[in-house]
Amino acid sequence: MQLGDPSDSDVVKAGRAGLSRRGVLKVGALGVGSLLLGVGGGLGAGVPAVGRRVATRGVRNVIFVIADGMSAGTLGLSEHYSRVVLGKQTNWLRLASEAGARRCVVTTHSYDSVVTDSAAASSAWSIGVKCRNGSLSVAPDGSTPAPILMRAKQGGRAVGCVTTTTITHATPAGFYCNVSDRADQKDVGVQLVERDVDIALGGGRVYVPDAAEGAGVQRVQTRQELKAWADSEHAGRAKRVIGTFNDGHISMSLERRDDEPSLVEMARAAIEHLGTLADGFFLQIEGGRVDHAGHSNDVCGILTEQLELDTVLGLAAEYALSRDDTLLIAATDHGTGGPSATFYGRHGVECIKKLSGASKSFEWVMQKFGALPGTLTPEQQGGELAKLLKQATGIDIGSDGRKVLARKLAGEQVDPSIRRNELTSVMGSIVGNGFGVQWVSPDHTGEPVEMLVLGAGSETVRAGMDNTELTAWIAGLMDLPPGKPLQ
Numbered sequence: 407m408q409l410g411d412p413s414d415s416d417v418v419k420a421g422r423a424g425l426s427r428r429g430v431l432k433v434g435a436l437g438v439g440s441l442l443l444g445v446g447g448g449l450g451a452g453v454p455a456v457g458r459r460v461a462t463r464g465v466r467n468v469i470f471v472i473a474d475g476m477s478a479g480t481l482g483l484s485e486h487y488s489r490v491v492l493g494k495q496t497n498w499l500r501l502a503s504e505a506g507a508r509r510c511v512v513t514t515h516s517y518d519s520v521v522t523d524s525a526a527a528s529s530a531w532s533i534g535v536k537c538r539n540g541s542l543s544v545a546p547d548g549s550t551p552a553p554i555l556m557r558a559k560q561g562g563r564a565v566g567c568v569t570t571t572t573i574t575h576a577t578p579a580g581f582y583c584n585v586s587d588r589a590d591q592k593d594v595g596v597q598l599v600e601r602d603v604d605i606a607l608g609g610g611r612v613y614v615p616d617a618a619e620g621a622g623v624q625r626v627q628t629r630q631e632l633k634a635w636a637d638s639e640h641a642g643r644a645k646r647v648i649g650t651f652n653d654g655h656i657s658m659s660l661e662r663r664d665d666e667p668s669l670v671e672m673a674r675a676a677i678e679h680l681g682t683l684a685d686g687f688f689l690q691i692e693g694g695r696v697d698h699a700g701h702s703n704d705v706c707g708i709l710t711e712q713l714e715l716d717t718v719l720g721l722a723a724e725y726a727l728s729r730d731d732t733l734l735i736a737a738t739d740h741g742t743g744g745p746s747a748t749f750y751g752r753h754g755v756e757c758i759k760k761l762s763g764a765s766k767s768f769e770w771v772m773q774k775f776g777a778l779p780g781t782l783t784p785e786q787q788g789g790e791l792a793k794l795l796k797q798a799t800g801i802d803i804g805s806d807g808r809k810v811l812a813r814k815l816a817g818e819q820v821d822p823s824i825r826r827n828e829l830t831s832v833m834g835s836i837v838g839n840g841f842g843v844q845w846v847s848p849d850h851t852g853e854p855v856e857m858l859v860l861g862a863g864s865e866t867v868r869a870g871m872d873n874t875e876l877t878a879w880i881a882g883l884m885d886l887p888p889g890k891p892l893q
């Protein structure tokens with residue numbers, strides 16, 4: 407298969423063929439669902455077509471919660487840890503068993519790749535078109551349809567984005583901007599200000615123009631300022647607020663600074679604010695660093711980021727299910743890393759319990775490791791890295807683990823899988839021996855992914871969909887206009 411052919415896309419052609427056999431695929435998707443989570447049977451049977459309006463009640467608000475790069479095994483890991491250590495289910499699995507909840511398996515290939523990136527995936531949701539990896543709501547033909555938040559705005563809704571990455575990063579950006587290269591975060595920042603997003607909270611201080619304040623936007627820069635703004639009288643607030651709490655991404659939750667808000671605090675502020683504006687709202691909330699921990703094969707990091715996102719899902723569900731006009735979507739854009747618990751029996755349970763000893767992410771480990779003197783031999787480096795890993799994860803990797811690290815640091819290929827020879831992947835494999843969790847790769851993975859839907863309009867979702875089909879489905883439920891292109 408040729409990828410990246412500019413005249414057409416073999417990846418998309420395969421997708422079209424799949425969609426034309428929808429009846430067959432739907433049965434297949436249900437089978438997979440039953441295997442993965444023990445849920446299934448009856449989903450999607452006899453539901454209305456995608457995009458058909460609900461006759462009995464309209465959807466006023468949409469809350470679209472995204473665990474970026476949530477492999478099925480990441481959801482599974484958070485569920486195991488919640489049950490074994492915290493003594494409760496995750497919100498994701500608890501809500502999946504609620505009456506009226508619907509579950510969908512979503513295909514995610516992009517225009518030019520079987521494995522999507524977050525930019526093409528966000529664009530697929532936002533404009534309903536398969537885009538090239540790296541493009542933010544710019545179609546392969548160069549056209550720039552209105553992103554879904556802008557359509558919501560044109561339809562009279564208030565709109566917002568909340569994330570732990572930079573607010574100009576791919577997943578939030580695809581929902582409000584049209585920029586052909588996701589790396590141009592300053593261009594994204596300009597569009598964020600120009601395009602009248604009511605609330606935007608995340609990292610990325612350096613990408614949002616200083617002029618934003620003069621354009622009727624209130625800027626907040628710390629957790630304390632966000633709290634003061636949230637506690638202030640609604641009438642006295644600037645109508646629009648952009649909060650950027652770090653120059654880059656917001657710190658991983660294991661290392662978060664006191665002046666950085668949690669995803670839960672940001673999500674609560676956004677839901678409360680948007681609820682006071684306009685005639686309904688569309689809010690995207692992203693746990694963006696689930697993906698980053700996945701790239702690092704960092705089990706402690708991915709678990710804590712996923713659990714934070716799961717708390718936000720509980721908060722969003724509390725809002726959505728207390729009303730009859732709010733659609734709640736919990737989704738992921740693709741898998742990352744593909745971690746999974748892999749030890750049987752009592753030993754496996756004991757290994758999952760050890761995760762409660764995690765105190766730092768691999769990001770912290772790599773920062774400390776990078777500060778070591780450059781004169782150390784590979785053996786000495788391996789020894790220092792082992793100490794940092796013990797401090798961060800609680801796992802003693804032993805002399806065998808130190809030897810593998812030393813070989814890797816000497817430039818040797820230590821894993822037959824070429825991609826799993828990233829230093830953090832080798833660290834993840836070794837530490838994973840202690841936690842009973844292993845990884846597929848340091849990259850995104852191409853499997854169909856989870857989506858959970860609750861609240862108003864949820865009965866119209868199908869059991870199997872392509873990510874591009876969400877645009878028309880949501881726009882139909884919210885009765886959004888087609889959207890005028892902006893530039």
Ligand SMILES: [Zn+2]
Pocket residue numbers: 475524697698701742850
């Ligand atoms: Zn990623």
